[in-house]
Amino acid sequence: MVKENKKNNKKYFACEECNFAYESKDWAQKCENWCREHHSCNVEITKHAVQI
Numbered sequence: 001m002v003k004e005n006k007k008n009n010k011k012y013f014a015c016e017e018c019n020f021a022y023e024s025k026d027w028a029q030k031c032e033n034w035c036r037e038h039h040s041c042n043v044e045i046t047k048h049a050v051q052i
Protein backbone atom coordinates (compact mmCIF):
# COMPACT_ATOMS: atom_id res chain seq x y z
CA MET A 1 0.00 0.00 0.00
CA VAL A 2 1.17 3.47 -0.88
CA LYS A 3 1.80 5.51 2.27
CA GLU A 4 0.28 8.93 2.62
CA ASN A 5 2.56 11.49 4.24
CA LYS A 6 1.99 15.09 5.12
CA LYS A 7 4.73 17.64 5.31
CA ASN A 8 4.45 21.42 5.37
CA ASN A 9 0.75 21.08 4.61
CA LYS A 10 1.51 19.21 1.43
CA LYS A 11 0.53 15.66 0.80
CA TYR A 12 2.97 13.10 -0.44
CA PHE A 13 2.60 9.52 -1.40
CA ALA A 14 5.45 7.18 -0.68
CA CYS A 15 6.29 3.85 -2.23
CA GLU A 16 6.49 1.32 0.57
CA GLU A 17 9.18 -0.68 -1.15
CA CYS A 18 11.78 1.97 -1.88
CA ASN A 19 10.44 4.94 0.12
CA PHE A 20 10.58 7.37 -2.74
CA ALA A 21 7.92 10.05 -2.30
CA TYR A 22 5.65 11.43 -4.99
CA GLU A 23 3.19 14.29 -5.21
CA SER A 24 0.82 12.12 -7.15
CA LYS A 25 -0.63 8.89 -5.88
CA ASP A 26 -0.55 7.48 -9.39
CA TRP A 27 3.24 7.65 -9.55
CA ALA A 28 3.67 6.22 -6.09
CA GLN A 29 1.43 3.33 -7.03
CA LYS A 30 3.31 2.78 -10.29
CA CYS A 31 6.58 2.82 -8.40
CA GLU A 32 5.36 0.35 -5.85
CA ASN A 33 4.02 -2.01 -8.50
CA TRP A 34 7.35 -1.85 -10.31
CA CYS A 35 9.46 -2.28 -7.18
CA ARG A 36 7.44 -5.24 -6.04
CA GLU A 37 7.70 -6.99 -9.36
CA HIS A 38 11.26 -6.17 -10.35
CA HIS A 39 12.98 -5.52 -7.01
CA SER A 40 14.67 -2.54 -8.54
CA CYS A 41 13.77 1.03 -9.38
CA ASN A 42 12.70 2.34 -12.73
CA VAL A 43 14.31 5.71 -13.50
CA GLU A 44 11.37 6.61 -15.71
CA ILE A 45 9.26 6.46 -12.56
CA THR A 46 11.69 7.67 -9.90
CA LYS A 47 12.48 10.84 -11.85
CA HIS A 48 9.01 11.97 -10.78
CA ALA A 49 9.90 11.51 -7.14
CA VAL A 50 10.19 14.53 -4.88
CA GLN A 51 12.57 15.34 -2.06
CA ILE A 52 10.91 15.66 1.31
Ligand SMILES: [Zn+2]
Nearest residue numbers: 015018031035
Ligand atom coordinates in the same frame (compact mmCIF):
# COMPACT_ATOMS: atom_id res chain seq x y z
ZN1 LIG B 1 9.40 2.24 -5.35
